[in-house]
Amino acid sequence: MSETTDKPKLGARAPLGIKRTVETGKVKQSFSHGRSNTVVVEVKKRRILGRPGEAEAPKVEEAPAPEAPVAKASPAPEPAPTPKPPARPINDALSRRELQEKLLREAEEARMTALEEARRREDRQAQQSSVEERRRAEENRRAEEEARVKAEEEARLAAEEAERAASQPPVADVPAPAAEDEDERRGGHGRAKHAPAAKRPEPTRPARGARDDRRQSGKLTVSRALNDGDGGARARSLAALKRAREKEKRHHQQAGPSAKQYRDVAVPEAITVQELAKRMGERGADLVKSLFKLGMPVTVTESIDQDTAELLVEEFGHRINRVSEADVELGIAGDEDAPETLKARPPVVTIMGHVDHGKTSLLDAIRGADVVSGESGGITQHIGAYQVSLPDKSKVSFLDTPGHEAFTEMRARGANVTDIVILVVAADDGLKPQTIEAINHTKAAGVPMIVAINKIDKNGANPQKVREELLQHEIIVEDMGGDVQDVEVSALKKTNLDKLLEAIALQAELLELKANPDRPAEATVIEAKLDKGRGPLATVLVQRGTLRVGDIFVVGAASGKVRAMIDDKGRQVKEAGPSVPVEVLGLSAVPSAGDPFSVVENDARAREVAAYRQTILDRKRTATAPVNLENIFAAKSDKVVEFPLVIKADVQGSVEAIVNAVNRISNEDIKVRVLHSGVGGITESDVTLAGASGAPIIGFNVRPNAKAREIAERNKVELQYYDVIYHLTDAVRSAMAGELGPLMIENVVGRAEIREVFSAGKHGKAAGLLVTEGVLRKALKARITRDDVIIYNGEIASLRRFKDDVAEVRAGLECGVTFTQNFTDIKPGDFLETFEVEERERTL
Template sequence: MRKRPPIVTIFGHIDHGKTTLLDTIQNIKITEKEAGGITQKVSAYEIEYKGEKITFIDTPGHAAFEKLREKGAKIADIAILIIAADEGIKPQTIESLELIKKHNLPFIVAINKIDKPNANPEKIKKELSDLGVIVEDWGGDIPAVNISALKNIGIDDLLELILIMAEMLELKYDENKNGEGYILETIKDPKRGILAGCIVLDGKVNLGDYIITSSSYGKIKFIENPFGKPLKYAEPSSPILLGNFENLPIAGELFKIGNKDSIEAIKEELKEAELSFRKPIIIEVPEATMEISLIIKADLIGSLEGIEKLLRKIAEEQKMNIKIIKRDLGIVTTEDLKLAKNTNSIIISFNLKNPKSIYEEIQTLNVQLIDVKIIYELEDILNEIVQIKKTRSSEKGKLEVLAKFSKTSTKKTIGGKVIFGKVSLNDRVLILRENSIIGRGKVISLEANKVPVKEVTEGNLCGLIINTKTDIEIGDILIFP
């Protein structure tokens, strides 16, 4: 897996400076090319800052983004909420904030036009606090920066914040797989034919490949960057223009790269994915002795497919029915948590960087979430949960981690206090962080008062060596089924 650049989208009230900000960052006057100075289409641009690439998407509430939001797809990694310092919160500011919150996008507040005589950044921060958004210098956790997009003030500070946030998100892609991404806009060019503005999310797109959506396909005869420079290939998170399609694809569609022989199969696969995203699935096996309900959120369609295949295997091996209440792309949302609570479902979060607020809500609602990045880890944890349910046993013991010592790739030495029941040598263990299951393991050494023991009971301190690949942190809870 290789690091990929962040994809940043800018939200805000009309005329608060979204496109001017992009102009300044790019040093290209985009606004003058647009009718009335207001952006009429989605445009994506890639820049390089301090050796790191950043992709910006200018989003004027485009239909493509509406469709992608409806599907829960995650194009943007980071949002910028831009607010004019001389005007304050406006209706579209509130709408933008609601969209950001709804999709749990990490975001930065950019207070623009601070060069204006009547600019009042502190008033903006007060108005934001009234909406429940507390910026960092007011004691909250939302980064904010004062800028003037027109006068190029504070732009470096904004770009620095984006790179810091991107580093925390740990954005990755698989360079060995065929490319996939989304159609942002479609163009019918009288000279070059049917073209599409796309953004690559994973894999690689090459000249000569076939690009396929659920409604169209075409052989890639050219690839250009946003400024018309010809490319031989494109990688995530690259915005590109490419052609030629046989007929107009639909803005908002997922695309996959294949070859001539795979066109129909991929089209059918994508059509099925479009139709089945939110349809419940029941995996039934003969002579099932139990049932489990799941909600699956993942980074890519390929991940959803892999998880479904794994679940079918587990259902067969464990003789159980599995009800998939919902499967979708993008980070876990409040709606997912409420659905899990109402349907008594476990949420699987696969290869996602969910916001801190979600983990706080998980604890409030007391729902269970499995948070993993590797498919075999998911298999191990699910099998452990199934065994617990089959024996109808609750946890035998529970330990709070109070200290961590040495660690290797497979062994973690920790100290803790038994807060319920007892802990025994050779016990299996589930590792919980903020009520989310993040790993599993086994107790291979147990000590009390630096003396090896076979078990430690409630209220007592102990030292343990856990055989696990999962890093254990202070504050984690270990469950012993």
């Protein structure tokens, strides 16, 4: 090689005599809708030169040929070993360094250009979603990868050739050129001709055409993802799995029927054929066939008894396990408490006696409250539960029971949950029928009695006569040598109330009343009702344990969770211990008065017990006498006329008392048939039922809602409202017996809504009204309803408009009203009705 070629000008490229570095070609691009384009593609190749003895220069990515399918490059021919070149001047090394830096810069620019082109190409490929475009992109990627590998190989070989031509190492110290490394990689050919005197260790170079597996080359396609890893093995399809399962199933079927399983079948007292077949694992039709053979033509939905079920179970080879449905009740009542867990509790005292003998007035005097004024007709028609604190800080729970004959069940219930009974007898009236009944209830309950001789301040009072009359019923007071305490009191004058409280305390001390407060609560429902805003409510008396907010309970055929508890003073409490009466919110339905109230461990247990109890109630209600010839002839000869009724009342105890009272009116010629009885206001379903059967609706302290009233007027359903039970029984008796007497028909004259409540001085409170229907007149009777429940029944005391007394106010106008009896329990949102009573001749 000449001197001029060994020393090129600064910045000029040495003519190394290798192939050209730019290859051009044309590629046709296809687009959607038949469009195409032809582009010119250039593939640039760069040489990399390095000094002898240094590590191999980093690889440079060349500009790949986009979209150009290039044939696979064949390996370049290996250069033949060349002899060592002669020595060169030192400035040639500078020229080589500058040349190398320039090549590196150009390689970097080419790499950036290639990256930009690759980014644009990927953007275009992302917009093309067809299968053909993805396939073409994959082919282009492979072609450019092969082109890149070929370009890198050619650049490396060119750099080695340039290094061998340009370098002139010293004779003694220069290591063997890279060609010898090539000889070593090819098996050591030519080592004998060019053996160096000394050799410095060089870093290992990667094999020709080797790829870095750590770098992800190209995009990940579906075919590559499925072919990577396990050599292309794919997961089994769902169809293949389904075919395999069907094949296995056929194999088992061909193997023969499996052995029959014999089971232990739990059979309750009554079970349907279908349920029994399910527990036995047999077909219901097979059980029906067996029953036909036994002479019992039944269907799969009919129930059979336990003995018949046992025959079926044994016939099919199973084993029977007799169980009782009542087993779900086990553990509800709880076990007896250990003596060391018992603590003293307040006594429960029930006040009993004849109507109008002053029971509630006596309790009012003890409580310092006024309950009598709130009772219709001045008689108690609900069980009231109260707790009173005595002067010595001890507490006593009082139950006030009605004295009317219709409330026999309430008195019996009060005697059953009480510790002490106070028998109130009027000193001027003596023993009456309900007094004797209360004595019998007390004896049946086995509780001690204290006789309170009331009204000793009245003229004609004779307490000694009362003591003598008690002897007829084996009640001997202490003054006559017996063991029953008696106290002469006056509820009106509050005379000797302290002696009565002392007698209660003495009797409670003798009884040594104790209970365990640290256990799940058990209580008894004293009264229950349906409140429009708060739902079903129950007044319960806790007998043992402590009832807390959040407890899960079961009461009768209802269950629930204690949402809130309200004491007798209207305050919310968090817990209630033994002998404490509280009103409980959170029931699923209105229970019956007297139902047991028990706290259980969880909601599922409560629902299970409630469902069982409801089943028992349904069986009792739908139970019918067996059909035989005697019953058939008796039904044909029976000409008793039925008198249908629909009864709605405000509380459960009143419903119970009214149903019992009207049933006692029945005789051999006419009898009452109660179609429906319930708690709460009169609803549309009640009116529809009464209209279909032609029955009157009796409302006791309740009223119909607007929709029910509209349906009743359209269907001519008779609505009768009462607030005193003996008025109700008298009306039913008159209607049934056909007695000649007036039929009292209410005609509503006007309705108004109470908007505001004002103070009216000595008249108590005045109500500001907006008349919505009809006319308000001063002479008419009036009633106030709240949530369809009557809270006042009387007359209008005064009717004013703009401070002027007026005789009447028509619909759409506002007015002010005060009421008689100084009635003050008025709230905005209540409704006022004025009505007149029309007397008609009663007909059956």
